Amino acid sequence: MEFAGGAGCPHHAAGRQHRLAHPPGAATPAGSSSAGIPGTARRAAHPRMYETPEMPMECCSLVFTLQPEPAEGEPRPLPAWWGPAVQSLVFEVLRAADPDAAAALHDESSGPRPFTASTLMGPRPRDGALLPGAAYSFRLTTLNTSLADCLHHAIQPGQMLSPGSRVELDYLPFTITRVALTPQENEWAGETTYQELAATHILTTELPPRQISLELASPTAFRSNARTQPLPLPHLVFHSLAARWNAYATMSFPAELEQYATECLAISRFNLASRPVPIRNGMRIGAVGRITFTALNYDRYWMGVLHALAAYARYAGIGILTGTGMGQARPAAA
Numbered sequence: 319m320e321f322a323g324g325a326g327c328p329h330h331a332a333g334r335q336h337r338l339a340h341p342p343g344a345a346t347p348a349g350s351s352s353a354g355i356p357g358t359a360r361r362a363a364h365p366r367m368y369e370t371p372e373m374p375m376e377c378c379s380l381v382f383t384l385q386p387e388p389a390e391g392e393p394r395p396l397p398a399w400w401g402p403a404v405q406s407l408v409f410e411v412l413r414a415a416d417p418d419a420a421a422a423l424h425d426e427s428s429g430p431r432p433f434t435a436s437t438l439m440g441p442r443p444r445d446g447a448l449l450p451g452a453a454y455s456f457r458l459t460t461l462n463t464s465l466a467d468c469l470h471h472a473i474q475p476g477q478m479l480s481p482g483s484r485v486e487l488d489y490l491p492f493t494i495t496r497v498a499l500t501p502q503e504n505e506w507a508g509e510t511t512y513q514e515l516a517a518t519h520i521l522t523t524e525l526p527p528r529q530i531s532l533e534l535a536s537p538t539a540f541r542s543n544a545r546t547q548p549l550p551l552p553h554l555v556f557h558s559l560a561a562r563w564n565a566y567a568t569m570s571f572p573a574e575l576e577q578y579a580t581e582c583l584a585i586s587r588f589n590l591a592s593r594p595v596p597i598r599n600g601m602r603i604g605a606v607g608r609i610t611f612t613a614l615n616y617d618r619y620w621m622g623v624l625h626a627l628a629a630y631a632r633y634a635g636i637g638i639l640t641g642t643g644m645g646q647a648r649p650a651a652a
Contacts, residue, residue, distance in 0.1 A: 374463040376511050376566070377633035378470070381457045381504040382479065383496040386448040396446050396488070399596050400438035401643025403488040404456045408435050408641075411478050415468045430562045432461040434635040436536065437643035438487060454492070457506055457646070459633045461566045466509070473497045506648070508632065512567040519626035526621040529586065530611045530628050532636075536646040537593040537604025540637045548592060548603045552583035552611050555636055558645075559627040562634040571623055578620045586612035595644055602639065608650050 397403060412420035423431055440454030448454070460466040472479040479485070483494050498504035519526060532555070540547045540554040547554060556579040564570035590607035613621055628649045635645035 374511070375466050375509045376463050377459070377461060377515075377630070378466040378499075378509040379457060379459045379507050379633055380469060380473065381455055381498040381507045382494055383453055383455050383498075384485070384492040384494045385451060385453060387484070387491040387493060388450065389490050393447075396448065396490075398446065399643060400456070400487060401435060401595075401639070401641075404435040404438065404458075405642050407485060407487060408433060408458060411472050412465075412468060414478060415471065419464070429565050431641050432465050432566055434459045434633070434640040434646070435643065436646050448490070453495070459635070461562060461634060473499075506632070510629075510633070512563070512569065515626045515629055516569065519629060520619070520622040522622070525618060526625045528613050528616055528621070530583075530621075530624055531587075531608060531650040532610075532628060532631060532647055533608050533650040534590070534604075534606050534636070534645075534647050536644055537595045537602065537606055538637045538645045538647065539602055539604040539639075546602055546638070548605050550590075550605055550609050550636070552585070553580040555579075555611075556583075556624060556627055558636050559630055559634055563627060563630060571627075575620070575623060578617070579624065582614050582617065582620070583611045583624075584614050586610050595639070597639075602644070604637070604644055 409420055409424070412423065434457075436457040438454055438456050441449050441452050443449070458469060460469055469479070471477060474480055477483070479494060479497065481494055481496055485492050485494060498507040499509070501508050532550075534550065538548075538550060540550075540558065542554060553576050557576045560571050560575050587610040588608065590605045590609060592603050593606050595602045595604060611624075632648040634640070636647045637645040639645065
């Protein structure tokens with residue numbers, strides 16, 4: 319589906335007025351009245367998780383390759399969706415490093431969690447069994463320095479997630495064979511900082527592109543009006559990303575961002591399919607595929623912010639249940 323043209327954007331003038339107060343790159347300081355989503359409450363509640371040395375790597379994406387080992391006992395049904403099992407492994411690693419911080423992260427009421435975990439990816443025959451000797455993988459990401467340091471420690475030789483280590487997913491044994499940290503090792507791996515993302519997309523002298531394309535690699539859905547919304551509408555996508563950014567970055571974006579996304583972005587191309595994700599209480603339906611948003615009325619500052627958030631999607635995920643495999647996303651070629 320192609321976008322043929324667009325009408326004027328009523329929020330365009332408001333965007334220009336906002337830039338006078340907050341020029342490109344001068345994002346609103348965290349905790350200010352226009353931050354939209356407070357970024358300080360969670361840090362104040364759990365300060366040990368938010369120690370920030372100079373220029374730390376905050377956003378990290380690690381891809382783990384592993385092989386199943388022979389399981390003892392009688393065969394049993396295996397999970398159709400392994401996201402909760404991978405999340406349990408994350409909490410096991412966190413408990414070993416800092417039991418109090420791990421316990422605090424179990425509480426989702428204080429804001430979005432500073433990590434994502436994918437489901438187990440790899441070959442699955444029709445009976446759902448794991449293939450002995452086959453390569454499987456999962457991905458973990460972090461959104462703050464403390465968790466990034468924790469994961470980097472866990473992959474060191476002899477630690478819980480290092481190559482050669484034995485781990486359990488849903489009480490089944492696996493051996494980690496490889497850990498990818500860079501895009502050269504795996505296209506989903508990498509690391510960056512909030513400052514680098516802002517500098518690349520907001521402080522640059524180049525004009526941000528008019529279009530933003532995203533790849534939704536795992537089912538992606540949102541909570542909207544007390545129900546699950548599987549369609550990646552612009553305001554839902556960028557509200558989700560801004561909420562995570564504002565929760566953990568030292569600079570935060572203003573609440574007007576969502577209004578700009580609502581009024582000035584249109585879906586100009588998509589190739590999406592619906593996919594079910596089994597959960598404890600039933601099923602969630604999410605979208606997978608690619609989607610492109612186009613600015614109806616171009617604004618340099620706002621588009622720079624939106625491109626920064628699109629790049630952030632690789633680490634933050636999009637939508638609900640990103641800690642158990644949903645919402646795995648990244649920028650895609652327009």
